[in-house]
Each structure stands twice: as C-alpha cells, then as structure tokens.
Amino acid sequence: MKHLLKMLDLSENEILELLDLADQLKYELKHGIPHPLLQGKTLGMIFQKASTRTRVSFETGIYQLGGYGLFLSSHDLQIGRGEPVEDTARVLSRYLDGIMIRTFEQAEVEALASYGSIPVINGLTDFCHPCQVLADLMTIREHKGVLQGLKMCYIGDGNNMANSLIVGGLKTGMSVSVACPEGYHPAGEVLDFAAGYGDKFQLTASCTEAAAGADVIFTDVWASMGQEEEAAQRREVFAGYQVNDQLLAAAAPECMVQHCLPAHRGEEITAQVFEAHAQEIFDEAENRLHAQKAVMATVMR
Numbered sequence: 001m002k003h004l005l006k007m008l009d010l011s012e013n014e015i016l017e018l019l020d021l022a023d024q025l026k027y028e029l030k031h032g033i034p035h036p037l038l039q040g041k042t043l044g045m046i047f048q049k050a051s052t053r054t055r056v057s058f059e060t061g062i063y064q065l066g067g068y069g070l071f072l073s074s075h076d077l078q079i080g081r082g083e084p085v086e087d088t089a090r091v092l093s094r095y096l097d098g099i100m101i102r103t104f105e106q107a108e109v110e111a112l113a114s115y116g117s118i119p120v121i122n123g124l125t126d127f128c129h130p131c132q133v134l135a136d137l138m139t140i141r142e143h144k145g146v147l148q149g150l151k152m153c154y155i156g157d158g159n160n161m162a163n164s165l166i167v168g169g170l171k172t173g174m175s176v177s178v179a180c181p182e183g184y185h186p187a188g189e190v191l192d193f194a195a196g197y198g199d200k201f202q203l204t205a206s207c208t209e210a211a212a213g214a215d216v217i218f219t220d221v222w223a224s225m226g227q228e229e230e231a232a233q234r235r236e237v238f239a240g241y242q243v244n245d246q247l248l249a250a251a252a253p254e255c256m257v258q259h260c261l262p263a264h265r266g267e268e269i270t271a272q273v274f275e276a277h278a279q280e281i282f283d284e285a286e287n288r289l290h291a292q293k294a295v296m297a298t299v300m301r
C-alpha cells in the first residue's frame, strides 16, 4: 500500500491488516508500550476545510509514532493563492515523509499522489472519507467481534461518508443498505462497485426498509462542508431521514449507532438516540487515532 486515497483502492486483506495493526497500536498505547514506528519522520497536514478530529488525531498520532506533524492551512499556503497542486506535490516531497490532505476535489488528492514521490493520505474530500471508515470498521469489530455477515445501514445524504461506508462495508463482508432521497444518491462509481455484490447491497428511499434487521446504523449531516448555502433546502429534503427511536425499532436488538461527527441533534439524529449510543460514537471518534496511526505506519514506514 503506497497511499490511502479511497476505500475503492484497498483489498479486503489490506483493510483487515490495517484494522489488526490499529487494534495492536491501541492495546500498546493503553498499556504504555511505546511504538516509535515513524521515528524522525515528518507528516505535512494540509487543510482546506475545518477539522477537529482529523487534525488532532493525526497530529497526536504522528507524535506517538515518534514523528512530527506539520499543520498546513490552505489559507497560509501558496496553494490557496493558486500554486498548482502538481508543483506543491513535488516541492513538499523534497521536505516531508508523508502528506495528509483534506480538500474538496478527489482529483486534487489523486494529483498530489501522482506528482509527488511520498505517501498521500486522504483526510476527507467531497467524494470520500477513508480514514473515518477505517475507524468505523474498527469500532464495529470491537463491539460486535466480527464484520463478516453483519448488516450495515446508512441513512441520509449520499455523500463522502455514504460512498466510503458502502465500499468498506461490502469489502469486509457486510451487507449494506442505504436510504437516500431521490437526487441525493451515492456516487455512480460507488453504485457501480456495489452492483457487483448483488443482493448484499440495497439502495432505497425508505429508511425503515434500510434499517430492517440492521446491526449498525450510520448517519451523517444533511449539509456537508462546502454546502452551507444549501442547508435550508436540504433541511426540507432530508426531513424524514432521521435516526430516531422509531427507526431503531426496525433494527436488530443491540443495534449500534455510529456518527462520524460533528452531529446536528434534531436533524439527522435525535438527542435521545445520540446520548443512548454516546459510548459507541465516542469510541468511534477515539478510534480515528488508532486507525490513522496504522495507516501512517503502513504507508510511511
């Protein structure tokens, strides 16, 4: 594995190896066992969008691996003034050992990887959020013991989270059911991939149909970063796409609820469901740290 650009690029084995390493690094951290796998290495972290979890978990994670993290806001970089990504990639490759980037266009991340000569990690684009989904799979496996054979459900916008969860879930042997309103479906590339899994994948407009018998239910914000101007219109479109007690009644007993955060209580999830599943949701947030350390150690070693 040279980069982490999107879940579509990973084999099932690569995903499972990352999850195993993440579990091991979590165990070592909790038991005070040092793991300086990236001693003396530097990770540049480019942010063109806001972040709490991604920034703090990457910066802390590289430090725990013995390396150094450099926070690079696009407001301060020349890339924010129009320097081409192709040039930025070649320059940064002369200084750094790895780059994490959060931006809008997936093509920008792919260009960074193809023009640069160091590993690139996608910290979220409009298309996908692979680091989040690795943490999500880790959390499900931690709580349920397995992934294979479980039913994953996603409710809401067919956005970066939906795109990555569909691929991650199917590749690890889960069945995946997605409820999205018409016009807000996941990306065509992802739906083409999912079509190869036959009846293990379902796309419907009905939340209760998608949630039926689910072992884990995911949701995400109705308006993602960059869609702030559409927020009012999206509140109308997504009004019925909420994870609430009524929806959970259709799921399997002991169904988990996951949310990548930040959450909007009263919109995609009720405050009651959020608080009832807070342990799982904050385990998920914590696991960003462990999963990303596994990613960095794998691509930057």
Ligand code: CP
Residues within 6 Å of the ligand: 050, 051, 052, 053, 054, 055, 124, 132, 260, 261, 262
């Ligand atoms: N879930 C997630 O990526 O959070 P941040 O936007 O805070 O990084």
Ligand code: NVA
Residues within 6 Å of the ligand: 124, 159, 160, 161, 220, 221, 223, 224, 225, 260, 261, 262
């Ligand atoms: N879909 C959300 C995820 C945030 C982590 C967004 O892109 O804003």
